[in-house]
Structure formats: structure tokens, C-alpha cells
Amino acid sequence: MKVIITIQHPAHVHFYRHVITSLSEDGHDVHVFARDKDIALDLLDYYDIEHTVLAGKADSLTGLARVQATYEARLLHEAMRIRPDVMTAIGGVAVSHVAPLVGARSVVWIDNEGAQSHKLTTPLAHVICTPRKFRDDFGANHVRYDGYHELAYLHPKRFTPNPDRLREHGVNPEEPFFLVRFRQWSALHDVGQNGFSHDAKCDLVSFLADHGEVYVTSESPLPAEFAEYELPVPPHLVHDLLAFADLYVGDSATMATEAAVLGTPAVRAQSFAGADDMTNFLELAEYGLLYSTADDRDAVTKAKSLVRDADRETFEQRRERLIEDKIDVAGYATELLVQSGRGQRSSWFGQAVHNKG
Structure with a gap:
């Protein structure tokens, strides 16, 4: 399976790094694309995650729109070359737009209610993942889980402070x-x-x-x-x-x-x-x-x-x-991406996922 993961914030590196490791160890072909934001590129380098930078930083609202357009156009070019089975991102504006154009499924992760950018993402995304108590309802493609983005890397299974x-x-x-x-x-x-x-x-x-x-x-x-x-x-x-x-x-x-x-x-x-x-x-x-x-x-x-x-x-x-009360979000994300990439409609759709079974 070919997977595209996009990174636009340092926290996205942490969210996906265990997912990337698990997918790669299982033989999947993982491609990471990033935007230069804060220390995101430094973290990708530190964790030895091979990546391609698609866009730079923005210092104004106008600049942000320009960077986003550049990012999306370059992502489309790369996706046409790779022809992925699944594309995933946090927020997921670019991924939700590009995936249908290259025959891929998009899996986006959202945890912030009310953001205007969701109107650009959710109508086109194939799978929308949110914490269980998330206030908004995105319809049939909305899955909920018992956790937060931060538990993909700070759950005790993933992190022990030293x-x-x-x-x-x-x-x-x-x-x-x-x-x-x-x-x-x-x-x-x-x-x-x-x-x-x-x-x-x-x-x-x-x-x-x-x-x-x-x-x-x-x-x-x-x-x-x-x-x-x-x-x-x-x-x-x-x-x-x-x-x-x-x-x-x-x-x-x-x-x-x-x-x-x-x-x-x-x-x-x-x-x-x-x-x-x-x-x-x-x-x-x-x-x-x-x-x-x-x-x-x-x-x-x-x-x-x-x-x-x-x-x-x-x-x-x-x-x-x-x-x-919460799950290991990295393990959940990995399994959901594999199922989505295979074109399987997960039994999790429309349900909360509980770590106690």
C-alpha cells in the first residue's frame, strides 16, 4: 500500500512518527511531505523521517493563502507521480482536495471545533476522525475515538519521560x-x-x-x-x-x-x-x-x-x-489507515472506539 502523509506543524510530526514507523515496518510505502513551520523540519530530521518540503513559512494572512495554494499544487504534482492508495493529514485541507483527483482515499484528523477551514475539508474527505465528544457532526464518513491527537505520542505505551x-x-x-x-x-x-x-x-x-x-x-x-x-x-x-x-x-x-x-x-x-x-x-x-x-x-x-x-x-x-479512559491513538490511526487504503469500510464508522473493548 502507498501512503502519503503531510506535515504542516511540529505536533503533526509527533502525531505521525509512530504511525510512520509501524506502516514502514509492515512493508507499506510511506511518503512524507511537509511545510516549513516552526520546528517541524528539525523534528523530521531528528527522527530520521525522510521527507520533501513543499512550501515555506507565511508571515501574513495573504502570505498564508499563497503558501497554502503552493503547498496544494505541489502536493497534487507529487501525488500524481506516486499514485497513493491513501493520503492523510491533520486538518487535511490539501489532502482532501488532492486525494479524489488521484484516486486515493483521504483520512483527516480534526480536533478543533468551529474552524472555518473545516468547510474546505470535510465535504471532500473520505474519512474524518475526531475525539469522541467532538461537538460537530460530519455525517456518514465521521468516525470518533476515545482520545486526543496528543495521545498518539504521549500515551504511556509511546512515551516515558527520562x-x-x-x-x-x-x-x-x-x-x-x-x-x-x-x-x-x-x-x-x-x-x-x-x-x-x-x-x-x-x-x-x-x-x-x-x-x-x-x-x-x-x-x-x-x-x-x-x-x-x-x-x-x-x-x-x-x-x-x-x-x-x-x-x-x-x-x-x-x-x-x-x-x-x-x-x-x-x-x-x-x-x-x-x-x-x-x-x-x-x-x-x-x-x-x-x-x-x-x-x-x-x-x-x-x-x-x-x-x-x-x-x-x-x-x-x-x-x-x-x-x-483513553486509547493508544497511534495504534488506532495505523489500523484505520490500513483499512482505508484497502478500500474497506471500517466497522468503526459511526461509533466511538473504547480502549476497554
Whole structure:
């Protein structure tokens, strides 16, 4: 079976890397195409995943549209050459458009309700995969599973944090430290959204620095006042850092979810947080693993209270309950791609998938 996988974000590398390994070991012909976004290419290189870059970075909404058009045209050219059986992506705008033109089936993974880009994807996608509690209904081709994208690489079957890897880079996992993430807000689904103001960032980092080491990761270059807090580890070790952190705070949806599924106390500030928030975040809040708010000042206040009062053992127990309820998403994704590539209509269609059978 020939498979095309597309990567447009660092988290996509993590989501697919175990899937790529499993498919390749089973004898399938896997082709990976990428867009230059943040550290995505660095991660592909680190994990020794052979790939072809189809488009560069975008620095404006107009530039994003141009990059997307370039990406899609080049993907079509490559797909016509390869003639894949199945094409897959997170978000999946390009894949859903290209796959029908080359006789392939498309499998797209979505976890963010309300994104306008879904209107460009879901009408053409052959299989649309979402977490079980996803609010929207995409019809007969919609499959639901008990998990999150982040459990494709942070499920205990896939990841065990290693404190020695941190020590090699000067981080003492036994001493208090905090991880902060600031986004660039330049993706197609980010239009009209925002996270932390500059004043809130300064207040947050200043407070955390009084209580331990602070490490700041950012999509855009760090401002001069935060330079001393630059991430001490290479990108592929950020999950080890996150797992041992005493607190995560940021405006990144992906890293907030990563922190939560690792059992690290997490605070997320994004303008669309609230009662109508994405269901992943509402569910993680129900587990007591994530605090989300649209108010950056409220986020800073919550972060301060967690620094003072959070009990890590309590968060570990909450994480264990979460893992009991969820599946190994990488294994599920691999099996679904194989079935889709063979033209089989999975018995999973229209159902939730439960890890307890």
C-alpha cells in the first residue's frame, strides 16, 4: 500500500512518527511531505523521517493563502507521480482536495471545533476522525475515538519521560521549574484569535522566576526581556521537560493538552476559551487537569495560585484516570489507515472506539 502523509506543524510530526514507523515496518510505502513551520523540519530530521518540503513559512494572512495554494499544487504534482492508495493529514485541507483527483482515499484528523477551514475539508474527505465528544457532526464518513491527537505520542505505551535527558542539558528535574509557551497566531484557524498580552507575559514570567527556574518557548523570536529564559533543551526533549515541570502556562492549545495528558498542572489563555470552548479542553477541565480562560489576567492569577497550592500527586491520580479512559491513538490511526487504503469500510464508522473493548 502507498501512503502519503503531510506535515504542516511540529505536533503533526509527533502525531505521525509512530504511525510512520509501524506502516514502514509492515512493508507499506510511506511518503512524507511537509511545510516549513516552526520546528517541524528539525523534528523530521531528528527522527530520521525522510521527507520533501513543499512550501515555506507565511508571515501574513495573504502570505498564508499563497503558501497554502503552493503547498496544494505541489502536493497534487507529487501525488500524481506516486499514485497513493491513501493520503492523510491533520486538518487535511490539501489532502482532501488532492486525494479524489488521484484516486486515493483521504483520512483527516480534526480536533478543533468551529474552524472555518473545516468547510474546505470535510465535504471532500473520505474519512474524518475526531475525539469522541467532538461537538460537530460530519455525517456518514465521521468516525470518533476515545482520545486526543496528543495521545498518539504521549500515551504511556509511546512515551516515558527520562530525567537524565534533562540533566544532560543542565536542568535539575528535582528542583522547581516552569514551562511557558507563547504562540505566533498565524495559522489559518487562528484568524481573529489571540492569547497573552505583553503586560501579562511580563507579570507571569516575573512571578514564576521568583519561585523557580523559568523556561520560555515561543514560535516567534523571544523578546529581549525574556532571552535569559530561552529553552535549555533541543526541541525533541520538550516533552521530557513538560513532564517534569511544576507548571505549564501558555496560549498554545497543543502544549496545554500535552501538559494535561502528562499530569502537569496546566493553564491555557486563548480568546475563544469559555463555555463554548473546544470539547477537548472542556473534557480535560472535567478531569481537573487543565484550566482554560479567555482572560490573560485570569490565567496569570490561576498560575500564581497553582504555584502556591498545586499537589502533584493529585494531578498524577487525575492523569491515571484519564489514561484508563483513553486509547493508544497511534495504534488506532495505523489500523484505520490500513483499512482505508484497502478500500474497506471500517466497522468503526459511526461509533466511538473504547480502549476497554
